[in-house]
Amino acid sequence: MSNPKNNIWSFFASVKLALFVLFLLATASIIGTVIPQNSPPEIYIKQYGANMARLFQILDISDMYNSWWFTSLLILLALNLTVCTIERLPNVWRLVVLDNLETETDRLAKMRPSRQIITAASPEAAAVKVRASLAEKGWKAKEKALADGLLLFAQKGPWTRLGVYVVHSSILIIFAGAMIGSYFGHKGSVMIPETRGTDTVYAFGTQEPIKLGFTVLCKRFTLSHYANGAPKEFRSDLAILEDGKEVRTKSIVVNDPLSYKGYTFYQSSYQSYEKFLITLTNNQTKATENFLVEPGKEVKWQGENISFGIINREMTETPMKFKYKIWFKDATGTAEPFWIADGDSTAVTRPGAEYSFALKEFFATGLQVTKDPGVWSVYIGCIVMLIGLMVAFFLSHQRIWVYITREEDGTSVLVSGNTNKNKPSFEKNFNAVSQGIDEKLKTLS
């Protein structure tokens, strides 16, 4: 109580505070799952009344997980964790590197488990057997001659004592990643109509434009369905353009995004326009042109003296897929109307020329765009956490001492052990070792 600095320090080092903060975080987190987040202010006034809405505004309830007080709780947890670690780690480290041959020998008999074996053999002969049985059971022993006998020591997993601290630091690594992401990252979205490109996306919430520094082009968007009509796949064929040159292409689907220069493009939605993208190519001259076509309207390709239009549609045998009836005319006259399914391409043969005719429904692809330079830190933290948890929960620091002393009527072999957790499994190991020593010593007498 005397030193205020120590008081503050021990406040932040205490596990009581940790329990309290965990409890507060759990309780506070509930609020945001009950009260809708990021809704416009009117909604709160309507649902909770003007007074409550004002309180919500002060406490940032509409975006509570980013509010100053929730962030403070997280910082408090991180601080608690850091101080607690600084406080305890030196002691734990001392245990990890401790020279256990310095252990006071009168403590050995009091350890649980421990077992004393008396043999008629000489201490030197006994030591040989003890070394052999320890090695046989996989324990690497060190030894030291003491005034009244020989002390052997072997241990497994001293470093496992650090497991807890590995878990604790993993939380800090994850926090660091989250912070990097929120300060240096961007999250936005953009709608790109097929065949168009953009070098700007728009931030969530604020809608502020974010310049990418390159262009992302949507070449094609395809939507496919299961037989029952449920959506099966949203696919966008994207290309990245630098100075007008294509440098990357990738066909993205939900769960398989495209990354380029720190930005990642996720398939998130689409928009349909009741329009059709028709690509016409003259197979001889290789002249080609894209047309955006509304059903029922005549379209002209001036250069080739062609006009065409969509005049009807029908569902195909595949549910949710349409075919379209096309009317087509060139300089040599009007062709038979023909059917073409959405997404297909067909050849149109005329007396003087052959064209290929491709049709698909016209969409814009909705992309979510993020730049999160902290995500690696988060992932590393996650892996470190799982490893740390396994070490902390399932591995233990097991120690075995064997103290050999000359007694009046022979030799005493005192086997003692100790573990920091999981006693039953240690006792099994311990018994195997002491049993082995006992049996080997019996062969001597």
Added chain:
Amino acid sequence: MTSSQLLGISTIGYLLASALYIATLIFKTEKTGVTASLVTLLTFLAQTAGIGLRWYESYQMGHGHAPLSNMYESLVFFSWSIVIFYLILELKFNNRLIGAFAIPFAFISMAYASFGKGINQEIAPLIPALQSNWLIAHVITCFIGYAAFAVACGLGFMYLLKNSATEKADTGLISTLPALPVIDDIIHKTMIFGFLWLSAGIITGAIWANSAWGTYWSWDPKETWSLITWFIYAGTLHARFTRGWQGKRIAWLAIIGFLSVVFTYFGVNFLLSGLHSYGSN
């Protein structure tokens, strides 16, 4: 035999096994205990076959996917995980009476899957967001954790029952239950196991979200509730490990923790709205 027949049989099997385990607890008859274990094991095999067959059937329908994609399938898997976890416990601790506190959860889960309102049992094709191996990893890890927490909760009840009977010096009902410190120890180990898997479940979920939407964490209600659950168990572990909480308090925390699991699992779907709406059909 279709998968839904096999899973229907499993529901009845777990009902029977629950009754037998509870009878063993009350009447202390060795024979019912052995029968209970046998029925559980056979039912478990039928259920495993049912899950496997459902998987196969989905391939025959042309959109094959692991049977872990909706509320019905997750309930079946939850029940399956509880049973395999319990069977290992029974073997390890050589005590059948835990079954009376664990197998009923497996039955309730199956019964709810079969008869619950608004639960669609059809094998449906996967919508695009669910077409990810991370989804499979996510569901498996979460539900192994949930299963462990369910068993820990059952053990919590067992502890409280034995404890109150001991206080009343009632030696009848509870003399065959494991000693209090033993139950306490199993509760702790079970919670540790669950915590590890829940952590893995939250992490795989975050990775999945990041690959589908570009945000590993968006504070959607289900995510948040899984974190609340995680905080509760983290708090429990610390209370025990560093402040020496034991016995009744930990038993209660095992029950409270599981209530939070149940809310994460069902409450969020029915009472709150969010990204995880997949679970609600």
